[in-house]
Amino acid sequence: MPPPNLPTLRWGVIATGMISSWFVKDLVLDRPDAKAHHTIEAIGSSSQEKGQTFAQEYCPHESTTIYGSYEEVYTDPSVDIVYIGTPHAFHLRNCLDAIAHGKHVLCEKAFTLNASQAREVFAAAKDRGVFVMEAMWIRFHPLTRALQVKIHEDNVIGRVQRVFCDFSLDMDIDSLPDDSRLKNPALGAGSLLDIGIYSLTWALLAADPNVGGKAHVPGILASQKLSNGADVATAAILGYPSGIQAIVTSSLSFATAPQFCRIEGTEGFIIVQGPGTSAPERFTVHLKTPSGDTAAEGITFSFNKPGMGFYWEADAVAVDISEGRIENDIMPWAETIRVLEILDEIRRQGGARYDCD
Numbered sequence: 228m229p230p231p232n233l234p235t236l237r238w239g240v241i242a243t244g245m246i247s248s249w250f251v252k253d254l255v256l257d258r259p260d261a262k263a264h265h266t267i268e269a270i271g272s273s274s275q276e277k278g279q280t281f282a283q284e285y286c287p288h289e290s291t292t293i294y295g296s297y298e299e300v301y302t303d304p305s306v307d308i309v310y311i312g313t314p315h316a317f318h319l320r321n322c323l324d325a326i327a328h329g330k331h332v333l334c335e336k337a338f339t340l341n342a343s344q345a346r347e348v349f350a351a352a353k354d355r356g357v358f359v360m361e362a363m364w365i366r367f368h369p370l371t372r373a374l375q376v377k378i379h380e381d382n383v384i385g386r387v388q389r390v391f392c393d394f395s396l397d398m399d400i401d402s403l404p405d406d407s408r409l410k411n412p413a414l415g416a417g418s419l420l421d422i423g424i425y426s427l428t429w430a431l432l433a434a435d436p437n438v439g440g441k442a443h444v445p446g447i448l449a450s451q452k453l454s455n456g457a458d459v460a461t462a463a464i465l466g467y468p469s470g471i472q473a474i475v476t477s478s479l480s481f482a483t484a485p486q487f488c489r490i491e492g493t494e495g496f497i498i499v500q501g502p503g504t505s506a507p508e509r510f511t512v513h514l515k516t517p518s519g520d521t522a523a524e525g526i527t528f529s530f531n532k533p534g535m536g537f538y539w540e541a542d543a544v545a546v547d548i549s550e551g552r553i554e555n556d557i558m559p560w561a562e563t564i565r566v567l568e569i570l571d572e573i574r575r576q577g578g579a580r581y582d583c584d
């Protein structure tokens with residue numbers, strides 16, 4: 228049991244797809260080291276029946292009200308915060324609707340289709356005085372903080388020189404229906420917004436300890452492979468003023484090897500790995516030996532956890548809200564905008580377009 232006197236956050240979840248199921252399952256886990264209590268007050272779905280089935284499967288012990296619409300979640304007075312697990316193209320509308328009803332918001336990545344839409348959401352949140360955050364959960368993983376300390380505070384690999392990060396999944400895209408969120412540009416399809424955003428995130432975290440307006444702005448060189456207007460593969464090089472280069476890739480045609488990220492420095496390198504770039508489990512530090520070679524055997528730091536780990540971002544949100552903040556300092560609004568500005572520029576060069584651009 229977690230200690231008493233923790234903040235309690237009452238969630239309304241909209242959409243009952245894959246990520247909502249992962250998120251809700253994690254929120255209802257019993258965790259001795261929880262920093263907040265979470266209740267699933269409401270679920271909104273395109274169909275009430277779908278919502279019922281979801282609740283029975285993923286949060287059967289909660290007293291959850293099931294709605295056959297998203298609007299009823301926004302107007303439910305027992306909901307403090309709306310979790311948005313819809314396809315990318317709906318995030319703008321869902322965020323604005325929830326904010327208009329005075330709800331706090333945690334919205335899945337990619338936060339919106341482009342930076343301009345994100346600015347619109349944050350302006351509305353500021354006006355209304357509600358908390359909003361992009362659910363880029365890996366930034367809240369203890370592994371991420373430990374990695375940043377190793378790179379940027381302990382300087383274990385010396386000065387960072389290059390970062391390589393890939394997130395590719397074999398989605399067998401041709402076999403998916405045309406209305407799949409992974410295939411239809413009208414739903415925000417494309418490898419870059421779905422999974423390339425993780426490759427970019429690891430690169431940004433490794434190349435620079437700062438976020439948002441304090442972070443350095445890299446130059447960008449990008450190429451995309453398009454199919455029916457959506458990018459099925461993206462490759463981008465970020466060039467920093469310091470000389471650091473980051474090579475960031477994504478593809479929907481084959482699976483990344485578990486060693487998804489390599490961070491090279493003047494004194495060694497670090498490999499980050501896990502079953503997917505969105506699911507880090509450990510990193511290994513390989514240092515140069517006195518002879519100048521890099522040690523083949525490194526030191527590995529592993530991070531075990533109950534469930535999947537989405538509760539870390541949820542706890543951070545609960546603590547922020549209970550202390551009166553409207554943005555989070557690990558994933559502030561300016562960082563979401565910075566990420567989207569980079570994605571916008573990659574798409575501008577690569578050719579993937581959304582109607583809102």
Ligand SMILES: NC(=O)C1=CN([C@@H]2O[C@H](COP(=O)(O)OP(=O)(O)OC[C@H]3O[C@@H](n4cnc5c(N)ncnc54)[C@H](OP(=O)(O)O)[C@@H]3O)[C@@H](O)[C@H]2O)C=CC1
Nearest residue numbers: 242243244245246247272273312313314315335336337505
């Ligand atoms: N953080 C992470 O690790 C992950 C994040 N994501 C992110 O979560 C979001 C959703 O992805 P995912 O859960 O995989 O998507 P799914 O396709 O599994 O689910 C999306 C849900 O959105 C709702 N929806 C509303 N309108 C539509 C529409 N026109 N077409 C399809 N679905 C619609 C549906 O719920 P209903 O019918 O109940 O309204 C549907 O079940 C994306 O932003 C994605 O990038 C995804 C996977 C992992």
Ligand SMILES: O=C1OC[C@@H](O)[C@H](O)[C@H]1O
Nearest residue numbers: 246336396421422503505
């Ligand atoms: O965020 C994600 O991570 C896992 C992938 O399976 C999914 O497509 C993506 O949205």
